[in-house]
Structure formats: structure tokens, C-alpha cells
Amino acid sequence: MQLAHHKPTATLLPYINRYYWGKSNTSEDSITMFPLVAGTGVDVYIHFGTSFYVDNQVLSTSHILCPRQHANITSSGDIDFIAIRFNHGAFRHFSPINFNELHNSYLTVHDLWKEEGDILIDKLYHTSTIENRIQLLDEFFTLLLLKHQCTNTILDQAMRTIYQNHSTVCISELSQQLNISTRHFERKFKQEFGFNPKNFQVVSRFENTLRKLFFSPNKDQLSLILDSGYYDQSHFIKECKAYTNYSPSEIINLKDISLHFYFTKTV
Numbered sequence: 001m002q003l004a005h006h007k008p009t010a011t012l013l014p015y016i017n018r019y020y021w022g023k024s025n026t027s028e029d030s031i032t033m034f035p036l037v038a039g040t041g042v043d044v045y046i047h048f049g050t051s052f053y054v055d056n057q058v059l060s061t062s063h064i065l066c067p068r069q070h071a072n073i074t075s076s077g078d079i080d081f082i083a084i085r086f087n088h089g090a091f092r093h094f095s096p097i098n099f100n101e102l103h104n105s106y107l108t109v110h111d112l113w114k115e116e117g118d119i120l121i122d123k124l125y126h127t128s129t130i131e132n133r134i135q136l137l138d139e140f141f142t143l144l145l146l147k148h149q150c151t152n153t154i155l156d157q158a159m160r161t162i163y164q165n166h167s168t169v170c171i172s173e174l175s176q177q178l179n180i181s182t183r184h185f186e187r188k189f190k191q192e193f194g195f196n197p198k199n200f201q202v203v204s205r206f207e208n209t210l211r212k213l214f215f216s217p218n219k220d221q222l223s224l225i226l227d228s229g230y231y232d233q234s235h236f237i238k239e240c241k242a243y244t245n246y247s248p249s250e251i252i253n254l255k256d257i258s259l260h261f262y263f264t265k266t267v
Contacts, residue, residue: 002022002023002024003020003021003022004020004021004130005018005019005020005021006018006019006020006130006134007019008134008137008138008141009138009142011142011145012138012141012142012145014087014090015086015087015090015093015094015141015145016084016085016086016087016090016141017041017085017086017087018085019082019083019084019085019133019134019137020082020083020085021081021082021083021130021133022079022080022081023049023079023080023081024049024077024078024079024080041066041085041086041087041088041089041090041091042064042065042066042085042086042090042091042102043064043065043066043083043084043085043086044062044063044064044083044084044086044109044112045059045062045063045064045065045081045082045083046061046062046081046082046083046109046121046124047061047062047080047081048080048081048082048124048125049077049078049079049080049081050075050076050077050078050079051063051075052073052074052075053073053074053075054071054072054073054106055071055072059106060106060108061121062108062109062110062117062121063106063107063108063109064102064105064106064107064112065106066091066099066102066103066104066105067103067104068103068104068194068195069104070244070245071104082124082130082133082137084137084141088159088160088163088200088204089155089156089159089192089193090156092148092150092192092193093145093148093149093150094141094144094145094148095112095113095144095148096148097112098194099192099193099194100194102194103194109121113144116140116144120136120137120140123136124136124137154178154180155188155189155192155193157178158174158178158185158189158197159189159193159200161174162174162197162200162201162204163200163204166201166202166204166205166208166229167205167228167229168229169201171185171186171197171198171201174197185197186198202239203243205228205229205230206239206240206243208228209224209225209228209230209236210251212224212228213248213252214252214255221248236248
């Protein structure tokens with residue numbers, strides 16, 4: 001399985017983390033999606049080969065992944081896709097659809113952007129080079145950003161602060177810094193993103209800890225876990241099983257045999 005990724009233009013970079021793509025080496029390749037952590041960002045997948053299966057039900061050739069519960073996602077055969085990974089909470093700047101409608105729904109590109117989405121898919125299908133596909137995506141999402149960009153930047157600021165300082169941030173202190181009451185902040189945050197800021201803080205800690213474990217395999221794992229804000233190893237094990245249904249050791253083993261966005265190759 002070949003995997004690589006590329007950053008979008010500077011205009012899109014605050015909202016889109018990366019474009020990434022994968023292609024199977026042979027038609028016999030099969031793939032299991034790395035366990036998706038509930039409460040994280042949105043991915044849009046566009047398949048040029050076999051689409052993903054969720055609990056043995058095939059998804060559309062273009063769809064989103066916005067998990068809020070466990071899902072068994074697999075694929076097999078002619079794997080060829082490009083995906084867009086949006087930063088946490090950033091998808092609202094590209095579509096008027098509320099996050100609560102995205103959760104576990106696997107909406108298609110047509111569901112999200114109607115004829116505009118259909119035109120994009122058609123152009124991508126008739127473009128063979130990754131450079132041209134990236135250019136098409138940059139142009140498409142730049143236009144969507146101009147059309148749907150939200151003017152309320154306080155929530156974006158709050159989400160970035162929580163994600164980047166998940167081990168130390170205090171929700172009540174953060175709301176005071178934003179000059180709004182804690183209750184109002186929690187209500188607006190959940191209304192906009194579909195989960196409350198405390199839940200997002202916990203998920204951010206877990207996701208960042210996973211990334212550290214993947215990219216620092218030779219470091220003392222217990223020290224790394226404790227430095228991430230967990231009380232002890234059992235605390236992290238419990239949270240890992242709650243979010244993925246796997247133990248930490250099983251998750252680390254899955255990294256090398258599952259499709260995920262924790263890789264560093266760029267083009």
C-alpha cells in the first residue's frame with residue numbers, strides 16, 4: 001500500500017490539515033481502517049477504486065468519515081483514493097450542514113455540495129496526476145471557503161487552544177479569557193461542534209498521546225503517557241479501550257497494518 005500526503009495552499013492551511021492518498025500495490029491488497037477516535041475532525045474520501053465497507057455495507061465512492069462511535073471500516077481489492085482531512089471544527093467553514101448531521105452519517109460529496117460536488121468528482125476522475133488533483137481540490141475548497149466561511153472566530157480560537165493545550169487548559173479560565181460565561185461557552189461549543197469542550201479536551205489528549213507513541217517508539221512509554229496528563233498507565237489503558245475497543249499494545253501493532261493519517265511521507 002502506497003501512502004503520501006500534501007499540504008493545501010496557505011489560505012486553506014488553517015482549515016485543512018492535509019490531502020492524503022493511497023493506492024494498493026496489487027489488486028489482492030486489503031485494508032483495515034485504523035480505529036477512528038470519536039470526537040475528532042472530518043475526513044472526505046474520494047475513491048477511484050473499491051470504496052470502504054462499514055460493518056459489511058459498502059459506502060459511496062465519495063463520502064465523509066465523522067465518527068462518534070466505533071465502526072469497523074475495511075476495504076479490499078483495487079484501492080485507490082484521495083482524502084481531505086479537515087482540522088478540528090473547521091468543516092463548518094465549507095458547508096452549512098451542522099456537525100450533528102455529520103456524525104456517523106457517511107454523507108456523500110453530492111449530499112454536501114450538490115452539483116458543485118458532482119462536477120469536482122467528475123474532474124478528479126478524468127485527471128490522472130496527483131498534482132492536478134491537488135490543484136482541483138485547492139480551487140474547489142478555496143471557493144467553498146469564500147462562500148461558507150463563518151465570521152464567529154471565537155469558537156475556532158477556543159478549539160485550537162484546547163487542542164494545543166489539552167493537558168493544561170481549564171475550560172472555565174478559557175471562557176473568562178474569551179469574555180463569555182462558562183455555561184454559555186459550553187452551550188455554544190456543543191451547539192456548533194456536537195460535543196462539549198471537556199469531551200473535546202479528553203479526545204485531544206488521547207489523540208496526541210497516540211501520535212507521540214507512534215512517532216517515539218523507543219521512548220519510555222509510561223513517562224510519555226504521564227507527561228501527556230494521565231494519572232497512571234491504567235488510566236490511559238481504560239481510555240484507549242473506551243475510544244477504540246483495543247488495548248494500547250494492540251493499537252500500536254495495528255499502526256503498521258492499518259490505513260491511517262499518522263505518516264510522514266510528503267510529495
